[in-house]
Amino acid sequence: MRAALRRLADLLAPSDPDRVHWLRSTPFLAIQVAALVVPWLAGFGLREALFAAGTYAAGMFFVTAGYHRYFSHRAYRTSRAFQLVLALGAQCTVQKGVLWWAGHHRDHHRFSDAPRDVHSPSRGLLWSHVGWFLSRGREATPLERVKDLARFPELRWLDRRHWVPPLALGILVATLGGWSLAGAWLVGLFVLHHATFAINSLAHLWGTRPYPTGDDSRNNALLALLTFGEGWHNNHHWSPSSARQGFLWWQLDVTWFMLWLLARLGIVWDVRPGPREERRRSVRAVRTSPARLAGAVLAFLLLVAPHDVRAQAVERFTGTARGRDGAVLYLEEHVVELDAGRPHSAVTLYRDPAGEPIAELRTDFAADPFAPSYAFKDFRTGATEAVTVGERDIRLEAHHGSRTMARPAHLATGQGLDRMVRDRLAALAGGESLKVDYAVPSRLDTYEFRIRARSADGDRVRVRVELGSFLLRIFAPELDVEYERDSGRLLRYRGASNLSFGQGDNPQVEITYAYPPAVVATGEEPVNHVP
Numbered sequence: 001m002r003a004a005l006r007r008l009a010d011l012l013a014p015s016d017p018d019r020v021h022w023l024r025s026t027p028f029l030a031i032q033v034a035a036l037v038v039p040w041l042a043g044f045g046l047r048e049a050l051f052a053a054g055t056y057a058a059g060m061f062f063v064t065a066g067y068h069r070y071f072s073h074r075a076y077r078t079s080r081a082f083q084l085v086l087a088l089g090a091q092c093t094v095q096k097g098v099l100w101w102a103g104h105h106r107d108h109h110r111f112s113d114a115p116r117d118v119h120s121p122s123r124g125l126l127w128s129h130v131g132w133f134l135s136r137g138r139e140a141t142p143l144e145r146v147k148d149l150a151r152f153p154e155l156r157w158l159d160r161r162h163w164v165p166p167l168a169l170g171i172l173v174a175t176l177g178g179w180s181l182a183g184a185w186l187v188g189l190f191v192l193h194h195a196t197f198a199i200n201s202l203a204h205l206w207g208t209r210p211y212p213t214g215d216d217s218r219n220n221a222l223l224a225l226l227t228f229g230e231g232w233h234n235n236h237h238w239s240p241s242s243a244r245q246g247f248l249w250w251q252l253d254v255t256w257f258m259l260w261l262l263a264r265l266g267i268v269w270d271v272r273p274g275p276r277e278e279r280r281r282s283v284r285a286v287r288t289s290p291a292r293l294a295g296a297v298l299a300f301l302l303l304v305a306p307h308d309v310r311a312q313a314v315e316r317f318t319g320t321a322r323g324r325d326g327a328v329l330y331l332e333e334h335v336v337e338l339d340a341g342r343p344h345s346a347v348t349l350y351r352d353p354a355g356e357p358i359a360e361l362r363t364d365f366a367a368d369p370f371a372p373s374y375a376f377k378d379f380r381t382g383a384t385e386a387v388t389v390g391e392r393d394i395r396l397e398a399h400h401g402s403r404t405m406a407r408p409a410h411l412a413t414g415q416g417l418d419r420m421v422r423d424r425l426a427a428l429a430g431g432e433s434l435k436v437d438y439a440v441p442s443r444l445d446t447y448e449f450r451i452r453a454r455s456a457d458g459d460r461v462r463v464r465v466e467l468g469s470f471l472l473r474i475f476a477p478e479l480d481v482e483y484e485r486d487s488g489r490l491l492r493y494r495g496a497s498n499l500s501f502g503q504g505d506n507p508q509v510e511i512t513y514a515y516p517p518a519v520v521a522t523g524e525e526p527v528n529h530v531p
């Protein structure tokens with residue numbers, strides 16, 4: 001008898017973090033049942049249908065503009081008063097506190113479709129739809145992910161008592177409108193829940209993938225229509241901090257329109273419009289050249305640095321380049337400006353072993369992720385080199401003094417790969433090789449990375465990777481990466497380059513980078529920096 005009771009207790013309130021906590025899920029389950037029973041008992045006519053539709057529309061606005069685009073991604077700014085309105089409105093949709101929602105959602109973007117993803121459908125459709133939401137392991141608010149929001153005592157209060165706004169609203173509706181309107185309200189909530197959850201489940205399974213985001217996020221027009229724009233989910237994973245998710249004119253994004261309206265009224269401001277260059281890129285055919293191949297490799301070398309999703313951050317890390325004989329050739333100092341974890345621009349200062357500046361490279365990743373614009377200056381010879389990425393061509397302007405420092409095309413890079421590095425290190429540790437797809441509108445390129453050696457020491461995993469093709473190995477023979485098993489956080493990184501400063505023709509240079517990078521600044525405004 002006692003054993004049976006214990007089994008029942010464990011079923012209702014499990015200790016396993018991956019199981020549904022039925023007892024604490026009662027209010028949510030009650031809404032699901034009541035949404036079917038109450039309208040059936042109290043009646044459901046045109047008035048009720050309109051009220052349910054109104055509940056749905058208002059609720060969807062607060063889910064996408066509130067929980068998602070504001071609290072999770074800080075895609076626009078507003079007053080503290082309207083922030084509170086957004087929090088109250090969002091929580092009236094019964095999807096827990098705004099801190100809880102944003103914290104778990106930021107985690108989703110950090111690990112999307114990797115083993116540590118909060119709600120990847122790779123763990124089952126039902127799990128990604130609703131199981132994770134009710135699971136024991138996801139009950140607590142991950143406060144370390146939402147420090148920016150937890151500064152506000154009113155938000156912390158609402159997060160702890162997340163049931164207060166919906167309960168108050170429910171009582172108000174039932175008192176003023178009677179049982180039939182209360183039933184309609186529940187119907188609106190029910191449909192709203194499943195439309196919201198469909199973004200976590202179906203929008204990672206069903207639709208197109210125009211952007212190489214490194215996860216399974218999809219664009220789906222039907223879901224976008226139902227969820228006021230959230231269905232452009234591949235766009236969103238590509239540019240998470242954009243307030244606009246429909247990048248093209250025909251990609252209907254009702255929430256973006258509402259935010260535009262609120263901005264005109266002065267209620268919200270600094271609404272991030274979305275990457276215009278990327279919108280353009282998706283309609284432009286991108287040619288793939290050997291330069292882009294080299295870019296893929298250098299992307300691995302350059303973009304391995306970011307390991308944390310922040311709205312905006314400036315990170316600094318250093319590298320030491322040695323020739324084949326082990327002598328120090330030059331020192332590198334990188335300052336990278338990140339937007340939601342992706343490099344946006346970078347300044348690299350090269351110094352000789354005595355610390356004297358040799359050259360400077362300013363890179364702008366925003367225009368074309370496959371070939372960033374850059375400006376290089378050699379301080380000793382006065383040589384400059386600039387590459388600009390235009391609508392139709394990539395232009396190079398160079399005045400070589402004595403020698404070209406690096407083949408310009410080799411500095412091309414790819415933003416898809418940094419996601420691969422960050423999110424798929426676990427996959428690398430588990431398998432022998434890893435293929436990376438570079439999806440560009442005109443074609444799909446695949447690069448293969450093979451494990452040469454792997455070792456683990458406690459929580460640290462070290463992987464040595466070589467590139468699958470002989471041609472690519474000329475650019476970068478081997479990568480040596482060490483990271484934390486659980487967090488995927490990079491601890492050490494060594495790569496190679498053919499970048500040289502007057503030490504013979506393209507000698508293979510080995511660079512050891514000091515990781516993890518130091519965070520110089522974080523914030524919502526782009527930070528200007530001087531190396």
Ligand SMILES: [Zn+2]
Pocket residue numbers: 108112199200204217233237
């Ligand atoms: Zn997603």
Ligand SMILES: [Zn+2]
Pocket residue numbers: 068072073105109236240
């Ligand atoms: Zn998101």
